[in-house]
Amino acid sequence: MIDFRYHIVSLISVFLALAVGIVLGAGPLRDYIADELTGQVELLREEKEALRAELDVAEVNLQRRSEFISASAPALLGGVLEDRSVAVVELPGANPEVTEAVMTRLEQSDATVTARVAVNERWADPTERAFRSGIAQSLVGYLNPAPAADASTETILGQALGQALTLRDPANLEARSAEAENLYELLISSELITEVGAPTAPAYATVVIAPELVEEPADEAAVTELAEANVVYTGLAVDLAGAGEASVLAGGDAFQGDLVRAVRADEAAASVVTTVDGVGTITGQVTVPLAVAATTGGAPASYGFAEGVTAVIPEPTTLTPPDPATFAPGPVDAPAGSDDTGDTEPTDDATDGEG
Structure with a gap:
């Protein structure tokens, strides 16, 4: 059977970790963490916009290729x-x-x-x-x-x-x-x-x-x-x-x-x-x-x-x-x-x- 003291130690560890996190988040690391998260969000947004732009270009190019093939079809297929x-x-x-x-x-x-x-x-x-x-x-x-x-x-x-x-x-x-x-x-x-x-x-x-x-x-x-x-x-x-x-x-x-x-x-x-x-x-x-x-x-x-x-x-x-x-x-x-x-x-x- 697990000793009751084991549970006490585990709970103390959890609360200690929470306390440290709160102190650091509200203290000297607050601005750093906020800036880091903001930077990551901005980077993800830029990557998403870049991928969207690439997709738009690919779709336009595909459409143009289709139009080219369609326009060329009569000459290619004639006879x-x-x-x-x-x-x-x-x-x-x-x-x-x-x-x-x-x-x-x-x-x-x-x-x-x-x-x-x-x-x-x-x-x-x-x-x-x-x-x-x-x-x-x-x-x-x-x-x-x-x-x-x-x-x-x-x-x-x-x-x-x-x-x-x-x-x-x-x-x-x-x-x-x-x-x-x-x-x-x-x-x-x-x-x-x-x-x-x-x-x-x-x-x-x-x-x-x-x-x-x-x-x-x-x-x-x-x-x-x-x-x-x-x-x-x-x-x-x-x-x-x-x-x-x-x-x-x-x-x-x-x-x-x-x-x-x-x-x-x-x-x-x-x-x-x-x-x-x-x-x-x-x-x-x-x-x-x-x-x-x-x-x-x-x-x-x-x-x-x-x-x-x-x-x-x-x-x-x-x-x-x-x-x-x-x-x-x-x-x-x-x-x-x-x-x-x-x-x-x-x-x-x-x-x-x-x-």
């Missing part, structure tokens, strides 16, 4: 995608203002934006799997070429969207094929996608705008949900890359949950999907048309300012005129694994309700 048509696909959570900014840069590159569609949340909603499976069965008969016999529901849906935006009519290469129109209508009626800008012609390429992530998910359940959605949308990006001449996924790469980062981390996906990060900035937006051209004339790559990218910006690419006949289907293939000869008519049962 890059001449004779090319592009369909724009927005994923759930994409920023519409970013999409419109990217479309402006596509138009400055002399590309024709032929369609703009938004993928709805039910595309990746785990509670809608049975419904999507039923829709996939209805889509298979219109796919040309038909999917592999073991193709998953997600693959069938992804190929359907890609073909809906790119397939051409063999009798009129400037028009969409009947299969493309049927696929598109089924995807619309099933509410898997929403039409933002109706298709005016088949596209040679697609640009996919990724969800905008402003912070990491706050809890484990949200992290898991985002990761599962990214798996589905990575598959969609791969399927779109298999339709037309090129496909570019544009988004952010600042957070672990960003789709662009997920695609880049997937070796198989990264080998077929071109990615552009920083699409929320004018630099990323201007890069998108250049990436479409580079992919059309070369190979998939990653562009932007994130660690490990292929390059900040693609090398200039001169494209030869496209051959529209390449994207005009022949006779409809029978669904893979079917004994049908191509006369199979898709059923509409799956559109009557959620499986």
